[in-house]
Amino acid sequence: MKSMVKSARMLIGGELVESESGEFVSSIDPATEEVIGKFPAGTARDVEKAVEAAEGSWEAWNGIGVAGRAEALRRFGELIMERADELLEVEVRDTGNTITPMRGDVKTGVGGINYYAGLGYELKGETVPSTPNNLHLTLREPYGTVGRIIPFNHPILFATGHTAGALMAGNSVVVKPPETASLSALLLAEIAQQALPPGVFNIVTGLGPQVGAALAVHPQVKRIAFIGSARTGMAIQRMAAEVAVKNITLELGGKNPMIVFPDVNVSDIVTAAIQGMNFTWQGQSCGSTSRLLLHESIYNEVVSQLAERIDAMRVGNPMDEASEMGAINSQGQYEKVLRYIETAKAEGAKLLAGGERPKGPEFKRGFWLRPTLFGDVKPGMCIAQEEIFGPVLSVMKWSDFDEALRIANDVEYGLTASIWTNNIDDALAMARRVRAGFVWVNSVGPHYRGLNYGGYKNSGVGRDEGIQEMLSYTEQKSISIALRN
Incomplete structure (x- = not known):
């Protein structure tokens, strides 16, 4: 060309x-x-x-x-x-x-x-x-x-x-x-x-x-x-x-939490988790909500639907309007993401979707990876602590407010956070206490003209x-x- x-x-x-x-x-x-x-x-x-x-x-x-x-x-x-x-x-x-x-x-x-x-x-x-x-x-x-x-x-x-x-x-x-x-x-x-x-x-x-x-x-x-x-x-x-x-x-960088309370619609959370991960540019966004923190009562249902949706995402030619995810930006970045996937497996995280090159002759060359979902992620694992800057979503479970807050804040980063609940008290309490510079409540991803954007801690x-x-x-x-x- x-x-x-x-x-x-x-x-x-x-x-x-x-x-x-x-x-x-x-x-x-x-x-x-x-x-x-x-x-x-x-x-x-x-x-x-x-x-x-x-x-x-x-x-x-x-x-x-x-x-x-x-x-x-x-x-x-x-x-x-x-x-x-x-x-x-x-x-x-x-x-x-x-x-x-x-x-x-x-x-x-x-x-x-x-x-x-x-x-x-x-x-x-x-x-x-x-x-x-x-x-x-x-x-x-x-x-x-x-x-x-x-x-x-x-x-x-x-x-x-x-x-x-x-x-x-x-x-x-x-x-x-x-x-x-x-x-x-x-x-x-x-x-x-x-x-x-x-x-x-x-x-x-x-x-x-x-x-x-x-x-x-x-x-x-x-x-x-x-x-x-x-x-x-x-x-x-x-x-x-x-x-x-x-x-x-x-x-x-960011290792941003999407904190989901049990009183929300599961299908809305599945859609939001995919949107917040920014799979459409391969998760290569510092604002991506790459840590999905689910209340234990909805964990299994959300994870099951999410794995199905992620598996069905269309990876393909970035110039094709129908493609839902393209190719990772460079060989160096591609190899870095693959290393994190292997580390996650070795540390005991459960691979639920993706994690490999797509099948087909069109994917023999290029920096291709299927969108990836890990469950049973523990807060101390590498994929829960370090920014991957790739299409890898980690799902964690919590049982009470303080545990969710502790997991959310237990990283070196503090760029964004997304909070999902119909309880205004929970929403505002979490928004005030989460250590992030930009917080969405019941939405995830958009920037708004005139609203300052930046991070806490090493973000x-x-x-x-x-x-x-x-x-x-x-x-x-x-x-x-x-x-x-």
Whole structure:
């Protein structure tokens, strides 16, 4: 298959360029293992050039004011939507995610752009009545150059909607796309070149140890945002701390509980458990509710129906609208998931569905795995404690409120939680006491525009998707004016 991307070039200083290295990285279709494109193997020198371009552009970008930035961002969103079908195809083939849910990613990303474009006038300070005869006030000012390191599960969504807050705040941005799914970023580079002033939006592709690390340690990049694994987030914190004081926000892994009380409809829980696990993108979501905590009185009935439903899910070509699950993003991720499945078996968990490659000639190549369900999972098992980032759902049993809460909180993560009950007292008590940054009650999965998203514990620090995200890309300046009269 020929490359779907017209030009394998990055965006630095408003120019589409190849890497200083002159080398490229092949992009592999997870469903076929075929090479479908290539992207530049960026270097630390490329990052340096991108930061130089950003440093040279942000003051003018900030200087055009709220209205000017909002107009430019809305134009950016319009141009993205004009190429939405092209971006969708590239994204599906590059990530392995199924086309039906991914169809919303481009629209959601542009929705984020427009949301922040409309929030610009909230970049305001305040007056403080410290003394009666003087004027004390605060201003919000951009950091200047900020970095965004993007994960592989939703590249175009995070590169658009999750950079808009930084841009609206008056910063210039350097984006590092995921090394296993960078092709959509190359199309985005062409679009940004048309919509935004040179240097305001830069894209440097390549491997993490070269590009990501160089961005994390660059002394002029004081503000960094990262979405990915907890271990990588910790590494970024360590590296950054060696060179400068930085503001780092991290949206990291999750081992999220779906806590089900006995007073709910079983069929609703079966449907919600599948939805919350995000099987449509192979469970590769930090927000997936990968731990299903069932009250003992409904455990057998739910597990029986759930195993049947999961066994019947259609795994297939990600470009096929009928496919309910695609291929795992990369060989490395695929092998990691298989190791967890074998560990779960060895520790005594009961395999109830999936756990193997689908049958058929179309699955001989590619990173394929049937959606997987384990029962009889104990809280101390690896699959109950560690983020797998794959299509593996673990089911556990509880008998009373305190036991459910203890199991829910007994992990290093605290990103999301889902609570199912018709008892408002139980719902609110659990929502208040579960250690998670985002809690659904009687629903699971959706994000809502303007509602902050982020985690407790090792699931991260900082919040995205609301006004707090935009404000986090500013520094506060205090000014005191001595009045003479």
